[in-house]
Amino acid sequence: MRVPLxxxxxxxxxxxxxxxxxxxxxxxxxxxxxxxxxxxxxADAGLTTxxxxxxxxxxxxxxxxxxxxxxxVLPRSPLNRYPVLVPNERGLDRALANGVTEIAIFGSATxxxxxxxxxxxxxxxxxxxxxxxxxxxxxxxxxxxxxSMVCGDPWxxxxxxxxxxxxxRRLMDLGCSALSLGxxxxxxxxxxxxxxxxxxxxxxxxxxxxGVHFHDTYGQALANxxxxxxxxxxxxxxxxxxxxxxxxxxxxxxxxxTEDLVWMLDGLGVQTGVDVxxxxxxxxxxxxxxxxxxPSRVVQALAPKx
Amino acid sequence: MRVPLxxxxxxxxxxxxxxxxxxxxxxxxxxxxxxxxxxxxxADAGLTTxxxxxxxxxxxxxxxxxxxxxxxVLPRSPLNRYPVLVPNERGLDRALANGVTEIAIFGSATxxxxxxxxxxxxxxxxxxxxxxxxxxxxxxxxxxxxxSMVCGDPWxxxxxxxxxxxxxRRLMDLGCSALSLGxxxxxxxxxxxxxxxxxxxxxxxxxxxxGVHFHDTYGQALANxxxxxxxxxxxxxxxxxxxxxxxxxxxxxxxxxTEDLVWMLDGLGVQTGVDVxxxxxxxxxxxxxxxxxxPSRVVQALAPKx
Numbered sequence: 001m002r003v004p005l006x007x008x009x010x011x012x013x014x015x016x017x018x019x020x021x022x023x024x025x026x027x028x029x030x031x032x033x034x035x036x037x038x039x040x041x042x043a044d045a046g047l048t049t050x051x052x053x054x055x056x057x058x059x060x061x062x063x064x065x066x067x068x069x070x071x072x073v074l075p076r077s078p079l080n081r082y083p084v085l086v087p088n089e090r091g092l093d094r095a096l097a098n099g100v101t102e103i104a105i106f107g108s109a110t111x112x113x114x115x116x117x118x119x120x121x122x123x124x125x126x127x128x129x130x131x132x133x134x135x136x137x138x139x140x141x142x143x144x145x146x147x148s149m150v151c152g153d154p155w156x157x158x159x160x161x162x163x164x165x166x167x168x169r170r171l172m173d174l175g176c177s178a179l180s181l182g183x184x185x186x187x188x189x190x191x192x193x194x195x196x197x198x199x200x201x202x203x204x205x206x207x208x209x210x211g212v213h214f215h216d217t218y219g220q221a222l223a224n225x226x227x228x229x230x231x232x233x234x235x236x237x238x239x240x241x242x243x244x245x246x247x248x249x250x251x252x253x254x255x256x257x258t259e260d261l262v263w264m265l266d267g268l269g270v271q272t273g274v275d276v277x278x279x280x281x282x283x284x285x286x287x288x289x290x291x292x293x294x295p296s297r298v299v300q301a302l303a304p305k306x
Numbered sequence: 307m308r309v310p311l312x313x314x315x316x317x318x319x320x321x322x323x324x325x326x327x328x329x330x331x332x333x334x335x336x337x338x339x340x341x342x343x344x345x346x347x348x349a350d351a352g353l354t355t356x357x358x359x360x361x362x363x364x365x366x367x368x369x370x371x372x373x374x375x376x377x378x379v380l381p382r383s384p385l386n387r388y389p390v391l392v393p394n395e396r397g398l399d400r401a402l403a404n405g406v407t408e409i410a411i412f413g414s415a416t417x418x419x420x421x422x423x424x425x426x427x428x429x430x431x432x433x434x435x436x437x438x439x440x441x442x443x444x445x446x447x448x449x450x451x452x453x454s455m456v457c458g459d460p461w462x463x464x465x466x467x468x469x470x471x472x473x474x475r476r477l478m479d480l481g482c483s484a485l486s487l488g489x490x491x492x493x494x495x496x497x498x499x500x501x502x503x504x505x506x507x508x509x510x511x512x513x514x515x516x517g518v519h520f521h522d523t524y525g526q527a528l529a530n531x532x533x534x535x536x537x538x539x540x541x542x543x544x545x546x547x548x549x550x551x552x553x554x555x556x557x558x559x560x561x562x563x564t565e566d567l568v569w570m571l572d573g574l575g576v577q578t579g580v581d582v583x584x585x586x587x588x589x590x591x592x593x594x595x596x597x598x599x600x601p602s603r604v605v606q607a608l609a610p611k612x
Contacts, residue, residue, distance in 0.1 A: 222525060264496070268497045
């Protein structure tokens with residue numbers, strides 16, 4: 001039954017991260033033709049923005065070592081946006097050489113995670129991003145900045161809202177086009193999310209530049225998304241089939257499943273353009289390729305029963 | 307980080323259904339001493355209201371055939387409420403003979419499910435409940451009425467809100483003390499939940515008599531709970547460890563996991579009296595007894611890593 005709720009946006013852009021954030025966290029390495037078919041099927045299900053791959057060094061992310069090859073075989077359409085993660089200037093060179101028009105960079109709200117993930121302080125990481133963003137913008141690229149650990153950090157614990165807003169502000173000041181605020185460890189709850197959006201908006205960043213990225217590690221992703229939508233956010237990251245988060249694996253990242261998100265938005269009458277059944281079929285197909293069931297509840301519920 | 311959200315209640319009563327609704331949907335039959343220890347540990351974790359078992363005929367629910375024996379060995383305390391499900395007058399006789407002070411009856415918002423689950427029309431089921439409720443109330447018992455299929459029915463599809471409110475009203479008119487509105491198949495979304503609560507309140511039923519019971523079949527349970535809390539509901543059903551819903555089993559009922567609920571309420575600063583870590587330990591212990599992992603995300607996240 002479709003019943004709207006006051007205070008929600010009419011339309012939400014689902015930013016699909018499965019092919020990049022999902023597959024880079026899977027144990028198995030997926031062949032390039034399967035990746036290309038996966039992305040094509042996601043687009044066919046109505047997803048318009050699909051983060052396709054990453055130009056991180058293959059030593060760190062062997063799962064996405066085929067980035068150039070994938071971009072070479074991926075059918076392009078003016079209807080679809082395929083952003084690519086770029087860690088540094090070398091990555092930007094590769095992106096530009098391969099005709100990429102949108103990139104994403106990956107920053108941290110905390111010093112400890114910046115150190116562990118980027119081997120830099122926050123200041124040093126922003127200094128590293130500066131020429132990437134400047135050159136990318138000069139070339140006409142759209143630049144998205146991920147801000148990770150916005151609701152908590154495994155080493156630092158609580159992360160002050162003002163600290164997140166400050167990093168967000170500095171990334172926008174570098175020239176980034178938009179942000180994705182990520183609760184990387186999934187500990188946040190709806191009040192914190194509401195307050196965080198308020199703090200970032202208070203730092204002068206317009207709502208239409210703020211995306212959210214929730215992990216379902218503690219089961220909070222969809223409730224947090226609802227809070228973010230009520231706070232005026234209209235861009236939500238999600239991973240088809242919950243890719244990247246095997247529920248019983250140590251490595252669980254627990255990305256919010258796109259199907260679970262779209263089921264809620266469909267019920268609320270919020271438009272996404274995504275066909276949830278077609279998407280679930282794609283995730284079942286991908287689960288077969290990966291040899292394990294999808295952790296998405298909707299994918300499980302819609303799967304043909306034996 | 308504890309950050310409140312406007313419009314939420316200060317305190318929520320978690321109505322724990324694991325020992326009854328959970329275990330009756332598990333394949334294995336749990337020994338009575340394990341059940342008694344389970345309930346004792348749940349109470350020790352701070353749960354004050356725990357539906358302990360059912361007086362449904364053992365032919366239908368062999369998992370709970372030991373109801374009398376369990377009630378005989380369960381330590382009683384004035385701090386704890388142990389309601390028992392009672393299907394009919396014979397069940398009420400057994401409840402009264404065993405010193406039960408709170409019962410629950412199980413009604414349906416749809417004709418098809420009434421027929422399939424109770425082998426009666428809605429009218430006939432209310433006629434069956436009438437003497438149960440009358441006698442129970444005369445004996446001073448608290449009577450809770452479950453209303454199932456409130457957001458959708460597998461055979462009938464959408465269920466009109468007015469139909470749910472009408473069944474709810476008739477159950478209260480029989481003399482029931484309180485309601486639990488159940489989205490048995492988990493298809494509902496937050497707008498529908500908000501509208502449903504409004505409709506039931508509009509039928510003259512006070513908010514403090516309305517509980518909600520969500521299933522996570524489509525991943526919506528916690529987002530729906532948040533909507534219900536904003537609508538003023540303060541009683542929420544949940545199942546420790548998500549018992550009763552094995553994520554990859556056909557039989558999945560997908561009860562909202564108590565831990566996932568309490569994690570959210572803790573983060574929102576809503577008091578429950580429940581210690582989420584103690585509760586998760588209990589669910590891990592119970593998962594060992596059942597020989598399968600808990601589907602609760604919080605239980606998985608808090609489990610000791612190997």
